[in-house]
Amino acid sequence: MTATRQHLSQAIIDAGRFLYGRGWSPATSSNYSARLTSAELLLTVSGRHKGELTADDLLAVDMHGNSLEEGKRPSAETLLHTQLYRWKPEIGAVLHTHSVNATVLSRIALADSLVFADYELQKAFSGISSHESQVLVPIFDNDQDIAALATRVQPWLDEHPDCVGYLIRGHGLYTWGETMSDALRQIEAFEFLFECELKMRALQPR
Numbered sequence: 001m002t003a004t005r006q007h008l009s010q011a012i013i014d015a016g017r018f019l020y021g022r023g024w025s026p027a028t029s030s031n032y033s034a035r036l037t038s039a040e041l042l043l044t045v046s047g048r049h050k051g052e053l054t055a056d057d058l059l060a061v062d063m064h065g066n067s068l069e070e071g072k073r074p075s076a077e078t079l080l081h082t083q084l085y086r087w088k089p090e091i092g093a094v095l096h097t098h099s100v101n102a103t104v105l106s107r108i109a110l111a112d113s114l115v116f117a118d119y120e121l122q123k124a125f126s127g128i129s130s131h132e133s134q135v136l137v138p139i140f141d142n143d144q145d146i147a148a149l150a151t152r153v154q155p156w157l158d159e160h161p162d163c164v165g166y167l168i169r170g171h172g173l174y175t176w177g178e179t180m181s182d183a184l185r186q187i188e189a190f191e192f193l194f195e196c197e198l199k200m201r202a203l204q205p206r
């Protein structure tokens with residue numbers, strides 16, 4: 001194993017322990033990846049428990065989602081990862097989680113996007129330096145056909161080069177970063193904002 005793969009494997013394994021521990025990747029849900037080279041990424045094998053990942057639970061795929069390792073089935077959502085690495089060459093890690101708050105908020109939101117404004121914590125997102133700017137998070141309807149879902153996500157990414165993450169309704173969150181720590185910081189920031197939003201909505205008179 002190359003030093004890069006060893007380092008990225010450990011970063012994914014550690015991310016899984018953390019995200020499972022926070023309750024954001026329950027019951028074998030979620031998938032994680034990191035860029036190995038300009039043409040390959042390291043990704044979780046489908047169906048594995050994300051709190052108990054080992055190096056054997058990871059595989060390399062090309063930028064079109066083709067497995068480069070015999071006998072290992074890549075995540076069912078591989079195409080949602082590869083499209084992000086192809087979208088922006090600076091992306092080094094992608095995380096997808098299934099928290100209760102992301103699931104509930106994406107189901108109760110009537111609109112096709114959420115707007116977070118006036119939260120100081122927004123500054124945890126890459127490229128946001130003031131609570132006065134807005135964080136726009138699209139919500140895509142879920143689909144068992146991941147290629148079709150990726151086709152619906154792509155125009156949004158192309159039209160919103162500053163997008164920091166998106167929700168899939170009733171399913172979960174995708175976010176990314178230049179490094180695994182950047183992506184983890186964004187997951188935490190999103191979870192904070194989702195919880196605030198749910199509490200705010202619960203307080204609002206009907």
Ligand SMILES: CSCCC(=O)C(=O)COP(=O)(O)O
Binds near residue numbers: 028
């Ligand atoms: C048990 S969750 C259903 C599949 C899913 O949404 C997910 O994130 C995990 O899929 P994978 O193939 O990456 O294990």
Ligand SMILES: [Zn+2]
Binds near residue numbers: 030077096098171172
């Ligand atoms: Zn999922």
